[in-house]
Amino acid sequence: MIGSGLKRTPLFGEHISSGAKMSPFGGWEMPISYEGIIAEYNQCRKSAAVFDTCHMGQFKITGDISNCGIENAVTQSVGTIPVGKSRYGFILNERGGVIDDEIIFRVSESELIMVVNAATFENDFSVLKSRLKPGRIENISSVFGKIDLQGPLSREILSDILGGEVSLKYFGFSFFDFLGEKTIISRTGYTGELGFEIFVRKEKSVEAWRKILSDKRVKPAGLGARDILRLEMGYSLYGNDLDEDTTPVEAGLEMFVCYDKDFVGREALIKEKKEGLKKKKIAFKTKTRRSPRRHYKILRGGNSIGEVTSGSFSPALSCGIGLGFVSPEFEDEKEIVISDGRVGMEAEIMDLPFYRDGSLKN
Amino acid sequence: MEIYFTKEHEWISVKQNVGTVGITEYAVEKLGDITYVDLPEIGTEVKQGETLCEVESVKAASEVYAPVSGKVLEVNARLENSPEIINSSPLADGWIVRMEILNKDELKNLMNREEYEKFISTLS
Numbered sequence: 001m002i003g004s005g006l007k008r009t010p011l012f013g014e015h016i017s018s019g020a021k022m023s024p025f026g027g028w029e030m031p032i033s034y035e036g037i038i039a040e041y042n043q044c045r046k047s048a049a050v051f052d053t054c055h056m057g058q059f060k061i062t063g064d065i066s067n068c069g070i071e072n073a074v075t076q077s078v079g080t081i082p083v084g085k086s087r088y089g090f091i092l093n094e095r096g097g098v099i100d101d102e103i104i105f106r107v108s109e110s111e112l113i114m115v116v117n118a119a120t121f122e123n124d125f126s127v128l129k130s131r132l133k134p135g136r137i138e139n140i141s142s143v144f145g146k147i148d149l150q151g152p153l154s155r156e157i158l159s160d161i162l163g164g165e166v167s168l169k170y171f172g173f174s175f176f177d178f179l180g181e182k183t184i185i186s187r188t189g190y191t192g193e194l195g196f197e198i199f200v201r202k203e204k205s206v207e208a209w210r211k212i213l214s215d216k217r218v219k220p221a222g223l224g225a226r227d228i229l230r231l232e233m234g235y236s237l238y239g240n241d242l243d244e245d246t247t248p249v250e251a252g253l254e255m256f257v258c259y260d261k262d263f264v265g266r267e268a269l270i271k272e273k274k275e276g277l278k279k280k281k282i283a284f285k286t287k288t289r290r291s292p293r294r295h296y297k298i299l300r301g302g303n304s305i306g307e308v309t310s311g312s313f314s315p316a317l318s319c320g321i322g323l324g325f326v327s328p329e330f331e332d333e334k335e336i337v338i339s340d341g342r343v344g345m346e347a348e349i350m351d352l353p354f355y356r357d358g359s360l361k362n
Numbered sequence: 363m364e365i366y367f368t369k370e371h372e373w374i375s376v377k378q379n380v381g382t383v384g385i386t387e388y389a390v391e392k393l394g395d396i397t398y399v400d401l402p403e404i405g406t407e408v409k410q411g412e413t414l415c416e417v418e419s420v421k422a423a424s425e426v427y428a429p430v431s432g433k434v435l436e437v438n439a440r441l442e443n444s445p446e447i448i449n450s451s452p453l454a455d456g457w458i459v460r461m462e463i464l465n466k467d468e469l470k471n472l473m474n475r476e477e478y479e480k481f482i483s484t485l486s
Contacts, residue, residue, distance in 0.1 A: 037395050290400070291398065293423075313420055318443075352377040
């Protein structure tokens with residue numbers, strides 16, 4: 001049923017034996033759901049869920065950070081990231097469009113790890129290579145098998161597994177002794193809940209997966225639940241809400257851009273702000289349980305003013321939620337209509353996040 | 363009470379000239395968690411095979427087709443706020459509409475339980 005050419009994570013066998021529904025995602029054959037998307041969503045919101053994120057890409061950047069070209073390659077300030085902390089940002093093209101969104105971890109004064117999306121990592125790597133001094137960046141994507149443990153109980157569970165209190169702050173990380181190895185564990189995620197990303201070595205990923213799932217408070221969750229969890233927080237998904245024709249300013253993510261340095265795309269962003277944006281991201285909820293979906297039109301007074309880039313039913317709000325882009329003059333409207341061409345649903349523009357009761361900052 | 367099935371995975375159970383319509387376990391398994399049912403208006407008349415209503419799951423929106431021609435007499439109002447009942451009980455509590463059957467001859471175009479089970483065993 002699934003064509004060849006799709007890559008499989010080291011946890012593929014675990015997913016198959018637990019009866020997961022598999023589907024292509026970013027060139028990988030990934031679990032969409034196990035027992036059911038909403039059940040897995042609830043598992044993450046109420047207890048803890050474990051996600052296979054082995055497909056994501058990682059690069060190692062070494063040497064003098066202030067002088068290797070990384071500041072020029074990304075939007076976030078890298079030199080000011082303290083050791084043991086990470087920071088979110090973007091790789092932009094010359095037009096200010098987003099080539100990828102990424103997180104940089106400061107492992108030491110002279111070592112960074114960058115985590116990028118699965119579908120984009122090959123292109124990211126060649127772009128970064130061209131922007132960095134020779135020999136400074138290494139693709140280590142096949143070294144790690146990343147596993148995310150997310151949910152209000154995740155700290156308690158992880159502390160039990162590691163045999164000691166895990167007291168990482170939000171976006172903090174450290175090395176822990178896990179399965180007899182020095183392992184980076186970071187307090188980051190994509191769900192809006194307290195949670196951790198565990199950078200185990202690929203060879204250890206099955207053992208790590210089983211160890212985490214041996215705690216009965218944890219269940220596996222697939223990409224279906226992950227998409228709803230992230231959308232309820234308003235987190236952008238690369239390929240849907242971000243792409244090479246969308247700038248961080250248009251996407252409302254300018255807080256992850258540091259203008260106090262030079263970087264590729266900077267001039268384009270400044271020019272865009274001066275001349276006016278072409279589009280602006282909005283977040284909306286529908287006044288029905290109907291789900292908005294990607295590519296549905298956004299209407300105002302019967303006229304199309306934009307398009308939905310992500311949409312779903314929100315279990316937390318019991319209505320449809322979505323992200324989309326509209327012409328900037330409509331950004332401050334309140335009432336819009338979302339249409340698939342047949343049915344229109346009334347919707348209301350609102351501030352993010354949609355979901356405000358998460359354990360993210362606990 | 364007799365029950366019939368369509369190739370599009372609806373079921374209709376028939377008592378005199380009234381049919382209760384829902385979607386099958388197979389359909390529910392394929393759709394995943396149902397989040398919304400666009401219930402038809404009472405009195406709506408549909409022909410066999412026409413769209414009766416729409417159900418949405420976390421994955422997609424799908425149409426439910428009328429197993430036979432008829433007129434909607436009643437809708438399952440519980441589904442408005444709790445469409446997940448279809449997931450937990452597709453063949454009983456998760457019924458969607460009751461309709462007046464206009465032409466019982468059309469039931470001959472449908473499958474009985476045994477035929478339907480054989481039919482789904484041929485699907486992937």
